[in-house]
Amino acid sequence: xxxxxxxxxxxxxxxxxxxxxxxxxxxxxxxxxxxxxxxxxxxxxxxxxxxxxxxxxxxxxxxxxxxxxxxxxxxxxxxxxxxxxxxxxxxxxxxxxxxxxxxxxxxxxxxxxxxxxx
Amino acid sequence: xxxxxxxxxxxxxxxxxxxxxxxxxxxxxxxxxxxxxxxxxxxxxxxxxxxxxxxxxxxxxxxxxxxxxxxxxxxxxxxxxxxxxxxxxxxxxxxxxxxxxxxxxxxxxxxxxxxxxxxxxxxxxxxxxxxxxxxxxxxxxxxxxxxxxxxxxxxxxxxxxxxxxxxxxxxxxxxxxxxxxxxxxxxxxxxxxxxxxxxxxxxxxxxxxxxxxxxxxxxxxxxxxxxxxxxxxxxxxxxxxxxxxxxxxxxxxxxxxxxxxxxxxxxxxxxxxxxxxxxxxxxxxxxxxxxxxxxxxxxxxxxxxxxxxx
Numbered sequence: 001x002x003x004x005x006x007x008x009x010x011x012x013x014x015x016x017x018x019x020x021x022x023x024x025x026x027x028x029x030x031x032x033x034x035x036x037x038x039x040x041x042x043x044x045x046x047x048x049x050x051x052x053x054x055x056x057x058x059x060x061x062x063x064x065x066x067x068x069x070x071x072x073x074x075x076x077x078x079x080x081x082x083x084x085x086x087x088x089x090x091x092x093x094x095x096x097x098x099x100x101x102x103x104x105x106x107x108x109x110x111x112x113x114x115x116x117x118x
Numbered sequence: 119x120x121x122x123x124x125x126x127x128x129x130x131x132x133x134x135x136x137x138x139x140x141x142x143x144x145x146x147x148x149x150x151x152x153x154x155x156x157x158x159x160x161x162x163x164x165x166x167x168x169x170x171x172x173x174x175x176x177x178x179x180x181x182x183x184x185x186x187x188x189x190x191x192x193x194x195x196x197x198x199x200x201x202x203x204x205x206x207x208x209x210x211x212x213x214x215x216x217x218x219x220x221x222x223x224x225x226x227x228x229x230x231x232x233x234x235x236x237x238x239x240x241x242x243x244x245x246x247x248x249x250x251x252x253x254x255x256x257x258x259x260x261x262x263x264x265x266x267x268x269x270x271x272x273x274x275x276x277x278x279x280x281x282x283x284x285x286x287x288x289x290x291x292x293x294x295x296x297x298x299x300x301x302x303x304x305x306x307x308x309x310x311x312x313x314x315x316x317x318x319x320x321x322x323x324x325x326x327x328x329x330x331x332x333x334x335x336x337x338x339x340x341x342x343x344x345x346x347x348x349x350x351x352x353x354x355x356x357x358x359x360x361x362x363x364x365x366x367x368x369x370x371x372x373x374x375x376x377x378x379x380x381x382x383x384x385x386x387x388x389x390x391x392x393x394x395x396x397x398x399x400x401x402x403x404x405x406x407x408x409x410x411x412x413x414x415x416x417x418x419x420x421x422x423x424x425x426x427x428x
Binding site: 044047048062063065067073075076077078080083084085088089092095096 | 131132135138139158159165
Protein backbone atom coordinates (compact mmCIF):
# COMPACT_ATOMS: atom_id res chain seq x y z
CA UNK A 1 0.00 0.00 0.00
CA UNK A 2 2.84 2.33 0.88
CA UNK A 3 4.46 1.79 -2.50
CA UNK A 4 1.25 2.49 -4.42
CA UNK A 5 0.60 5.65 -2.42
CA UNK A 6 4.15 6.80 -2.91
CA UNK A 7 4.16 6.27 -6.67
CA UNK A 8 0.65 7.71 -7.15
CA UNK A 9 1.46 10.83 -5.19
CA UNK A 10 4.79 11.35 -6.95
CA UNK A 11 3.33 11.02 -10.45
CA UNK A 12 0.55 13.36 -9.43
CA UNK A 13 2.91 15.88 -7.87
CA UNK A 14 5.22 15.81 -10.86
CA UNK A 15 2.24 16.18 -13.20
CA UNK A 16 2.95 13.12 -15.35
CA UNK A 17 0.03 12.04 -17.52
CA UNK A 18 0.11 8.35 -16.78
CA UNK A 19 -1.75 5.26 -15.75
CA UNK A 20 -0.79 3.10 -12.78
CA UNK A 21 -1.75 -0.54 -13.08
CA UNK A 22 -1.86 -2.31 -9.78
CA UNK A 23 -2.39 -6.03 -9.27
CA UNK A 24 -1.66 -8.87 -6.86
CA UNK A 25 -3.22 -10.15 -3.66
CA UNK A 26 -3.15 -6.53 -2.64
CA UNK A 27 -6.42 -6.27 -4.58
CA UNK A 28 -8.06 -9.24 -2.90
CA UNK A 29 -9.64 -9.74 0.48
CA UNK A 30 -6.57 -11.56 1.71
CA UNK A 31 -5.29 -10.31 5.01
CA UNK A 32 -1.78 -8.90 4.96
CA UNK A 33 -1.32 -9.22 1.20
CA UNK A 34 2.27 -10.11 0.49
CA UNK A 35 2.63 -9.30 -3.17
CA UNK A 36 1.73 -6.58 -5.58
CA UNK A 37 2.79 -5.34 -8.96
CA UNK A 38 2.80 -1.70 -9.97
CA UNK A 39 3.21 -0.70 -13.56
CA UNK A 40 3.68 2.90 -14.57
CA UNK A 41 2.28 3.20 -18.08
CA UNK A 42 3.00 6.13 -20.37
CA UNK A 43 1.91 6.94 -23.89
CA UNK A 44 4.68 7.53 -26.40
CA UNK A 45 4.09 11.29 -26.76
CA UNK A 46 4.06 11.69 -22.96
CA UNK A 47 7.45 10.00 -22.73
CA UNK A 48 8.83 12.32 -25.39
CA UNK A 49 7.45 15.35 -23.59
CA UNK A 50 8.76 14.60 -20.09
CA UNK A 51 10.79 17.40 -18.53
CA UNK A 52 14.06 16.66 -16.71
CA UNK A 53 12.50 16.08 -13.31
CA UNK A 54 9.71 13.90 -14.68
CA UNK A 55 12.18 11.89 -16.74
CA UNK A 56 14.41 11.43 -13.70
CA UNK A 57 11.51 9.97 -11.74
CA UNK A 58 10.38 7.78 -14.63
CA UNK A 59 13.92 6.39 -15.10
CA UNK A 60 14.30 5.82 -11.36
CA UNK A 61 11.03 3.87 -11.26
CA UNK A 62 12.17 1.75 -14.19
CA UNK A 63 15.63 1.13 -12.76
CA UNK A 64 15.13 0.54 -9.05
CA UNK A 65 13.33 -2.52 -7.75
CA UNK A 66 10.90 -1.83 -4.92
CA UNK A 67 10.61 -5.52 -4.14
CA UNK A 68 13.03 -5.76 -1.25
CA UNK A 69 11.68 -2.69 0.49
CA UNK A 70 7.97 -2.88 -0.31
CA UNK A 71 7.42 -6.43 -1.62
CA UNK A 72 6.24 -4.91 -4.87
CA UNK A 73 7.31 -5.66 -8.42
CA UNK A 74 7.49 -2.40 -10.37
CA UNK A 75 7.93 -1.68 -14.06
CA UNK A 76 7.89 1.45 -16.20
CA UNK A 77 6.57 0.88 -19.72
CA UNK A 78 5.33 2.69 -22.78
CA UNK A 79 2.10 1.28 -24.16
CA UNK A 80 0.73 3.19 -27.08
CA UNK A 81 -1.80 1.91 -29.59
CA UNK A 82 0.00 3.86 -32.32
CA UNK A 83 3.16 1.85 -31.92
CA UNK A 84 3.88 -1.36 -33.85
CA UNK A 85 4.79 -3.41 -30.78
CA UNK A 86 1.70 -2.33 -28.87
CA UNK A 87 -0.37 -5.48 -29.31
CA UNK A 88 2.50 -7.84 -28.57
CA UNK A 89 3.60 -5.94 -25.48
CA UNK A 90 0.05 -5.50 -24.22
CA UNK A 91 -0.53 -9.25 -24.50
CA UNK A 92 2.72 -9.95 -22.70
CA UNK A 93 1.97 -7.64 -19.77
CA UNK A 94 -1.62 -8.78 -19.45
CA UNK A 95 -0.35 -12.33 -19.11
CA UNK A 96 1.97 -11.19 -16.37
CA UNK A 97 -1.09 -9.85 -14.57
CA UNK A 98 -2.75 -13.25 -14.77
CA UNK A 99 -4.93 -12.89 -17.87
CA UNK A 100 -4.19 -16.07 -19.72
CA UNK A 101 -5.45 -17.67 -22.93
CA UNK A 102 -9.02 -16.55 -22.39
CA UNK A 103 -9.47 -19.18 -19.74
CA UNK A 104 -8.44 -17.21 -16.72
CA UNK A 105 -9.76 -14.14 -15.09
CA UNK A 106 -7.85 -11.61 -13.14
CA UNK A 107 -8.14 -8.05 -12.03
CA UNK A 108 -6.05 -4.96 -12.39
CA UNK A 109 -6.78 -1.60 -10.86
CA UNK A 110 -5.97 1.41 -12.98
CA UNK A 111 -5.22 4.78 -11.48
CA UNK A 112 -5.02 7.59 -13.98
CA UNK A 113 -2.94 10.67 -13.27
CA UNK A 114 -3.74 13.69 -15.37
CA UNK A 115 -1.57 16.77 -15.27
CA UNK A 116 -3.48 19.92 -14.50
CA UNK A 117 -2.36 23.44 -15.19
CA UNK A 118 -2.06 25.54 -12.00
CA UNK B 119 -1.88 -24.61 -14.07
CA UNK B 120 0.64 -24.45 -11.26
CA UNK B 121 2.54 -21.31 -10.43
CA UNK B 122 5.72 -23.06 -11.56
CA UNK B 123 4.20 -23.70 -14.96
CA UNK B 124 2.99 -20.08 -15.10
CA UNK B 125 6.44 -18.76 -14.32
CA UNK B 126 8.11 -20.98 -16.91
CA UNK B 127 5.61 -19.92 -19.57
CA UNK B 128 6.12 -16.26 -18.68
CA UNK B 129 9.90 -16.67 -18.83
CA UNK B 130 9.65 -18.21 -22.28
CA UNK B 131 7.45 -15.37 -23.47
CA UNK B 132 9.71 -12.75 -21.89
CA UNK B 133 12.63 -14.25 -23.80
CA UNK B 134 10.72 -14.02 -27.08
CA UNK B 135 9.54 -10.44 -26.43
CA UNK B 136 13.09 -9.41 -25.51
CA UNK B 137 14.29 -10.69 -28.88
CA UNK B 138 11.52 -8.87 -30.73
CA UNK B 139 12.24 -5.59 -28.96
CA UNK B 140 15.96 -5.90 -29.68
CA UNK B 141 15.20 -6.34 -33.37
CA UNK B 142 12.93 -3.27 -33.34
CA UNK B 143 15.67 -1.31 -31.55
CA UNK B 144 18.15 -2.22 -34.28
CA UNK B 145 15.74 -0.93 -36.92
CA UNK B 146 15.16 2.38 -35.11
CA UNK B 147 18.10 3.05 -32.75
CA UNK B 148 16.95 6.57 -31.75
CA UNK B 149 13.47 5.50 -30.66
CA UNK B 150 12.87 6.38 -26.98
CA UNK B 151 10.18 3.83 -26.13
CA UNK B 152 11.96 0.65 -27.10
CA UNK B 153 14.82 0.93 -24.56
CA UNK B 154 12.24 1.67 -21.84
CA UNK B 155 10.16 -1.38 -22.73
CA UNK B 156 13.21 -3.57 -23.19
CA UNK B 157 14.42 -2.65 -19.72
CA UNK B 158 10.98 -3.39 -18.25
CA UNK B 159 10.77 -6.82 -19.89
CA UNK B 160 14.31 -7.66 -18.77
CA UNK B 161 13.43 -6.61 -15.23
CA UNK B 162 10.37 -8.83 -15.44
CA UNK B 163 12.57 -11.73 -16.54
CA UNK B 164 14.86 -11.19 -13.63
CA UNK B 165 11.89 -11.06 -11.19
CA UNK B 166 10.49 -14.25 -12.70
CA UNK B 167 13.90 -15.92 -12.32
CA UNK B 168 13.91 -14.92 -8.67
CA UNK B 169 10.42 -16.37 -8.21
CA UNK B 170 11.45 -19.55 -10.02
CA UNK B 171 14.41 -20.03 -7.69
CA UNK B 172 12.15 -19.51 -4.71
CA UNK B 173 9.57 -22.07 -5.93
CA UNK B 174 12.25 -24.67 -6.70
CA UNK B 175 13.91 -24.14 -3.36
CA UNK B 176 10.62 -24.31 -1.42
CA UNK B 177 9.39 -27.42 -3.23
CA UNK B 178 12.87 -29.03 -3.21
CA UNK B 179 12.85 -29.51 -6.94
CA UNK B 180 15.53 -29.48 -9.58
CA UNK B 181 14.56 -28.14 -12.97
CA UNK B 182 15.78 -29.59 -16.23
CA UNK B 183 15.28 -27.57 -19.39
CA UNK B 184 15.48 -29.77 -22.46
CA UNK B 185 15.49 -28.13 -25.84
CA UNK B 186 15.65 -30.09 -29.08
CA UNK B 187 16.01 -28.51 -32.50
CA UNK B 188 16.68 -29.89 -35.92
CA UNK B 189 20.16 -28.92 -37.14
CA UNK B 190 18.63 -26.70 -39.86
CA UNK B 191 16.39 -24.86 -37.39
CA UNK B 192 13.17 -26.60 -38.41
CA UNK B 193 10.88 -28.38 -35.96
CA UNK B 194 12.01 -31.97 -35.45
CA UNK B 195 9.52 -34.85 -35.81
CA UNK B 196 7.61 -35.41 -32.57
CA UNK B 197 8.72 -39.06 -32.50
CA UNK B 198 12.39 -38.01 -32.61
CA UNK B 199 11.89 -35.64 -29.65
CA UNK B 200 9.93 -38.25 -27.72
CA UNK B 201 12.68 -40.82 -28.32
CA UNK B 202 15.35 -38.31 -27.32
CA UNK B 203 13.55 -37.64 -24.02
CA UNK B 204 12.99 -41.35 -23.43
CA UNK B 205 16.68 -42.10 -23.97
CA UNK B 206 17.72 -39.19 -21.75
CA UNK B 207 15.48 -40.60 -19.02
CA UNK B 208 17.13 -44.02 -19.47
CA UNK B 209 20.55 -42.41 -19.08
CA UNK B 210 19.54 -40.50 -15.93
CA UNK B 211 18.04 -43.65 -14.41
CA UNK B 212 21.12 -45.74 -15.31
CA UNK B 213 23.46 -43.26 -13.61
CA UNK B 214 21.12 -42.81 -10.63
CA UNK B 215 20.92 -46.58 -10.23
CA UNK B 216 24.73 -46.80 -10.34
CA UNK B 217 25.02 -44.05 -7.70
CA UNK B 218 22.67 -45.91 -5.37
CA UNK B 219 23.52 -49.55 -6.03
CA UNK B 220 26.88 -49.52 -7.79
CA UNK B 221 27.90 -49.53 -11.45
CA UNK B 222 26.26 -52.08 -13.72
CA UNK B 223 27.22 -53.67 -16.98
CA UNK B 224 23.66 -54.11 -18.23
CA UNK B 225 20.87 -51.55 -17.73
CA UNK B 226 18.59 -53.21 -15.18
CA UNK B 227 17.56 -50.52 -12.70
CA UNK B 228 15.34 -51.44 -9.79
CA UNK B 229 11.69 -50.39 -9.96
CA UNK B 230 12.25 -48.08 -6.99
CA UNK B 231 15.14 -46.32 -8.73
CA UNK B 232 13.08 -45.95 -11.91
CA UNK B 233 10.34 -44.27 -9.91
CA UNK B 234 12.70 -42.04 -7.96
CA UNK B 235 14.59 -40.86 -11.05
CA UNK B 236 11.49 -40.21 -13.18
CA UNK B 237 11.43 -36.74 -14.72
CA UNK B 238 8.04 -34.96 -14.51
CA UNK B 239 6.70 -32.36 -16.87
CA UNK B 240 6.88 -28.96 -15.24
CA UNK B 241 5.17 -27.22 -18.10
CA UNK B 242 3.43 -28.58 -21.18
CA UNK B 243 5.45 -27.52 -24.22
CA UNK B 244 4.21 -26.26 -27.53
CA UNK B 245 6.06 -26.58 -30.85
CA UNK B 246 9.55 -25.09 -30.84
CA UNK B 247 9.59 -24.46 -27.10
CA UNK B 248 11.96 -25.95 -24.60
CA UNK B 249 10.56 -28.71 -22.44
CA UNK B 250 10.84 -28.34 -18.70
CA UNK B 251 11.02 -31.22 -16.26
CA UNK B 252 11.20 -31.27 -12.51
CA UNK B 253 12.65 -33.92 -10.29
CA UNK B 254 12.42 -34.01 -6.50
CA UNK B 255 15.85 -33.58 -4.96
CA UNK B 256 16.02 -33.80 -1.19
CA UNK B 257 18.40 -31.17 0.03
CA UNK B 258 21.21 -32.23 2.26
CA UNK B 259 23.01 -29.65 4.32
CA UNK B 260 26.60 -30.70 3.86
CA UNK B 261 26.61 -33.60 1.43
CA UNK B 262 25.66 -33.84 -2.21
CA UNK B 263 22.40 -35.71 -2.72
CA UNK B 264 22.19 -38.79 -4.93
CA UNK B 265 20.65 -36.59 -7.62
CA UNK B 266 23.43 -34.03 -7.35
CA UNK B 267 25.95 -36.81 -7.98
CA UNK B 268 23.77 -38.26 -10.75
CA UNK B 269 23.53 -35.04 -12.74
CA UNK B 270 27.17 -34.17 -12.11
CA UNK B 271 28.03 -37.51 -13.67
CA UNK B 272 25.61 -37.12 -16.58
CA UNK B 273 27.16 -33.74 -17.42
CA UNK B 274 30.66 -35.18 -17.00
CA UNK B 275 29.74 -38.00 -19.35
CA UNK B 276 28.39 -35.61 -21.98
CA UNK B 277 31.73 -33.78 -21.91
CA UNK B 278 33.87 -36.93 -22.19
CA UNK B 279 35.53 -37.61 -25.53
CA UNK B 280 38.68 -39.56 -24.61
CA UNK B 281 38.95 -43.27 -23.86
CA UNK B 282 40.54 -42.72 -20.44
CA UNK B 283 37.79 -40.38 -19.29
CA UNK B 284 35.03 -42.61 -20.62
CA UNK B 285 36.57 -45.65 -18.88
CA UNK B 286 36.94 -43.71 -15.64
CA UNK B 287 33.29 -42.65 -15.78
CA UNK B 288 32.19 -46.20 -16.61
CA UNK B 289 33.95 -47.37 -13.47
CA UNK B 290 31.66 -45.11 -11.44
CA UNK B 291 28.48 -44.94 -13.53
CA UNK B 292 28.65 -48.39 -15.10
CA UNK B 293 29.05 -49.42 -18.71
CA UNK B 294 25.23 -49.48 -18.84
CA UNK B 295 25.23 -45.67 -18.42
CA UNK B 296 27.82 -45.16 -21.14
CA UNK B 297 25.84 -47.40 -23.48
CA UNK B 298 22.68 -45.43 -22.65
CA UNK B 299 24.50 -42.17 -23.47
CA UNK B 300 25.67 -43.65 -26.77
CA UNK B 301 22.11 -44.69 -27.69
CA UNK B 302 20.91 -41.17 -26.86
CA UNK B 303 23.63 -39.67 -29.08
CA UNK B 304 22.81 -42.11 -31.90
CA UNK B 305 19.21 -40.84 -31.92
CA UNK B 306 20.50 -37.25 -32.27
CA UNK B 307 22.76 -38.27 -35.14
CA UNK B 308 20.01 -40.19 -36.95
CA UNK B 309 17.50 -37.35 -36.75
CA UNK B 310 19.97 -34.44 -36.98
CA UNK B 311 18.97 -33.16 -33.52
CA UNK B 312 20.76 -30.43 -31.63
CA UNK B 313 20.01 -30.63 -27.93
CA UNK B 314 20.54 -28.14 -25.13
CA UNK B 315 20.09 -29.36 -21.57
CA UNK B 316 20.12 -27.01 -18.61
CA UNK B 317 20.09 -28.26 -15.07
CA UNK B 318 19.11 -25.83 -12.36
CA UNK B 319 19.45 -26.92 -8.79
CA UNK B 320 18.60 -24.96 -5.69
CA UNK B 321 19.49 -21.35 -6.17
CA UNK B 322 22.76 -22.11 -7.91
CA UNK B 323 23.62 -20.85 -11.37
CA UNK B 324 22.21 -23.24 -13.98
CA UNK B 325 24.56 -25.63 -15.79
CA UNK B 326 24.07 -26.04 -19.51
CA UNK B 327 25.36 -28.54 -22.03
CA UNK B 328 24.80 -27.90 -25.74
CA UNK B 329 24.94 -30.83 -28.08
CA UNK B 330 24.80 -30.00 -31.78
CA UNK B 331 24.19 -33.11 -33.87
CA UNK B 332 27.81 -32.96 -35.10
CA UNK B 333 28.97 -33.15 -31.50
CA UNK B 334 26.63 -36.09 -30.92
CA UNK B 335 28.40 -37.86 -33.78
CA UNK B 336 31.82 -37.24 -32.17
CA UNK B 337 30.50 -38.41 -28.81
CA UNK B 338 29.04 -41.59 -30.31
CA UNK B 339 32.28 -42.29 -32.20
CA UNK B 340 34.34 -41.75 -29.04
CA UNK B 341 32.22 -44.28 -27.11
CA UNK B 342 32.30 -46.77 -29.99
CA UNK B 343 36.09 -46.72 -29.86
CA UNK B 344 36.17 -47.89 -26.25
CA UNK B 345 36.31 -51.58 -25.43
CA UNK B 346 37.87 -53.61 -22.65
CA UNK B 347 39.85 -56.66 -23.69
CA UNK B 348 41.01 -59.32 -21.26
CA UNK B 349 42.53 -62.78 -21.65
CA UNK B 350 42.56 -65.33 -18.82
CA UNK B 351 43.93 -68.85 -18.69
CA UNK B 352 41.43 -71.37 -17.34
CA UNK B 353 41.52 -75.08 -16.49
CA UNK B 354 38.08 -76.64 -16.84
CA UNK B 355 36.78 -80.17 -16.55
CA UNK B 356 34.41 -81.09 -19.34
CA UNK B 357 33.13 -83.61 -21.83
CA UNK B 358 34.69 -83.34 -25.26
CA UNK B 359 31.76 -82.93 -27.65
CA UNK B 360 33.75 -82.49 -30.87
CA UNK B 361 37.26 -81.81 -32.09
CA UNK B 362 38.47 -81.17 -35.63
CA UNK B 363 42.23 -80.82 -35.91
CA UNK B 364 42.01 -79.97 -39.59
CA UNK B 365 39.50 -77.14 -39.18
CA UNK B 366 41.14 -76.43 -35.78
CA UNK B 367 37.89 -76.18 -33.87
CA UNK B 368 36.54 -77.82 -30.72
CA UNK B 369 33.40 -78.06 -28.62
CA UNK B 370 33.24 -78.87 -24.90
CA UNK B 371 30.44 -79.24 -22.38
CA UNK B 372 31.73 -78.03 -19.03
CA UNK B 373 30.87 -79.59 -15.71
CA UNK B 374 28.21 -76.94 -15.04
CA UNK B 375 26.55 -77.70 -18.41
CA UNK B 376 27.95 -74.65 -20.22
CA UNK B 377 28.70 -75.36 -23.87
CA UNK B 378 31.79 -73.69 -25.20
CA UNK B 379 33.42 -73.80 -28.58
CA UNK B 380 36.35 -72.12 -30.25
CA UNK B 381 39.62 -72.59 -32.00
CA UNK B 382 42.53 -74.87 -31.27
CA UNK B 383 45.75 -73.04 -30.33
CA UNK B 384 48.88 -73.43 -32.46
CA UNK B 385 50.75 -75.14 -29.63
CA UNK B 386 48.06 -77.83 -29.17
CA UNK B 387 49.66 -81.33 -29.48
CA UNK B 388 48.79 -82.65 -32.92
CA UNK B 389 48.31 -86.29 -33.92
CA UNK B 390 47.11 -87.38 -30.48
CA UNK B 391 44.03 -89.56 -30.21
CA UNK B 392 41.09 -87.77 -28.62
CA UNK B 393 37.85 -89.50 -27.85
CA UNK B 394 34.59 -87.62 -27.94
CA UNK B 395 32.09 -88.17 -25.10
CA UNK B 396 35.05 -88.58 -22.75
CA UNK B 397 35.92 -86.27 -19.89
CA UNK B 398 39.10 -84.23 -19.98
CA UNK B 399 40.80 -81.49 -18.07
CA UNK B 400 40.95 -78.73 -20.70
CA UNK B 401 43.56 -75.97 -20.68
CA UNK B 402 41.78 -73.00 -22.17
CA UNK B 403 42.25 -69.33 -22.90
CA UNK B 404 39.20 -67.12 -22.41
CA UNK B 405 39.38 -63.83 -24.37
CA UNK B 406 36.67 -61.31 -23.52
CA UNK B 407 35.82 -58.01 -25.19
CA UNK B 408 33.26 -55.63 -23.66
CA UNK B 409 32.13 -52.97 -26.08
CA UNK B 410 31.06 -49.72 -24.37
CA UNK B 411 28.97 -48.67 -27.34
CA UNK B 412 26.64 -51.65 -27.26
CA UNK B 413 27.36 -53.11 -23.84
CA UNK B 414 27.88 -56.44 -25.65
CA UNK B 415 30.24 -58.96 -24.08
CA UNK B 416 32.03 -61.02 -26.73
CA UNK B 417 33.78 -64.16 -25.42
CA UNK B 418 36.16 -66.33 -27.44
CA UNK B 419 37.66 -69.60 -26.24
CA UNK B 420 40.77 -71.32 -27.46
CA UNK B 421 42.04 -74.78 -26.52
CA UNK B 422 45.66 -75.20 -25.49
CA UNK B 423 45.65 -78.78 -24.18
CA UNK B 424 43.60 -81.76 -23.03
CA UNK B 425 44.39 -84.29 -20.28
CA UNK B 426 42.15 -87.37 -19.87
CA UNK B 427 40.31 -87.61 -16.57
CA UNK B 428 39.94 -90.84 -14.60
